[in-house]
Amino acid sequence: MTNKKSRVLLFCTSYIEDMDSWRNRYARWLSHHRQLAGDECVMCFIDDGSPYVPNKQTLPVYTSLDGLSPAVKGPFMFRFEERLGRSGLLSYPGWWRSFLASASIARALSCDKIIHVESDAYLFSRKMFRGLLGLEYGWWAAWCESQAFPESALQVICSDQFGALRLLSQRDPTTFCNMTAERFLPFTGILKQFTGDRYSEFRSTIPKNADFAVQILPDQKIWIR
Numbered sequence: 001m002t003n004k005k006s007r008v009l010l011f012c013t014s015y016i017e018d019m020d021s022w023r024n025r026y027a028r029w030l031s032h033h034r035q036l037a038g039d040e041c042v043m044c045f046i047d048d049g050s051p052y053v054p055n056k057q058t059l060p061v062y063t064s065l066d067g068l069s070p071a072v073k074g075p076f077m078f079r080f081e082e083r084l085g086r087s088g089l090l091s092y093p094g095w096w097r098s099f100l101a102s103a104s105i106a107r108a109l110s111c112d113k114i115i116h117v118e119s120d121a122y123l124f125s126r127k128m129f130r131g132l133l134g135l136e137y138g139w140w141a142a143w144c145e146s147q148a149f150p151e152s153a154l155q156v157i158c159s160d161q162f163g164a165l166r167l168l169s170q171r172d173p174t175t176f177c178n179m180t181a182e183r184f185l186p187f188t189g190i191l192k193q194f195t196g197d198r199y200s201e202f203r204s205t206i207p208k209n210a211d212f213a214v215q216i217l218p219d220q221k222i223w224i225r
Helices: 021-039 092-110 126-135 159-171
Strands: 008-014 040-049 076-080 113-117 138-143 149-156 187-193
Touching: 008 021, 008 092, 021 040, 021 126, 040 092, 076 092, 092 113, 092 159, 113 159, 138 159, 149 159, 149 187
Parallel strands: 008 040, 008 113, 040 076, 138 187
Antiparallel strands: 113 149, 138 149
């Protein structure tokens, strides 16, 4: 008897100001992770009312759950038409709405796992990617060594935690003001076995042994190993 293959949603949140922003940040993220993930994940941008929308022939855009079904293969964009944005360091309702919408999108696509890799975060090692795919239970985050807290830019949410995610998604996004995602989200485990950090905060290059990195700048080199 063979186990049923998991259907995985791999997404980032997005706000795309213009074509340069698309090319330098989001298209780069998509190309990299598409090469890493192949057809093992359904890839998606969850968008906070961006003024720039890529060519819909390249990236189909959905504005409601009605058009989403398990037949959708991705990549695609799920776009909220009204921007909520970010008004301060601890006030970012646009991100909360987009992040928590992954619960409804995963359900519409019949996904049983969610991998969140923020648009300035990159997975470098195939070993780490396989490790994320192999997680079967729990709500996991990577570890940010320099800040000594869970890294909310890289998370894995397995199906047993979808209820907790949906419960949070029922809240008004503005109620999360003054809450840091790293300390608020109900992680059940931390992925300390993988090497990574917010390297751009304290060095110009990314170590070759890194499994992932967050807050990557456009001129920093990326790779897959």
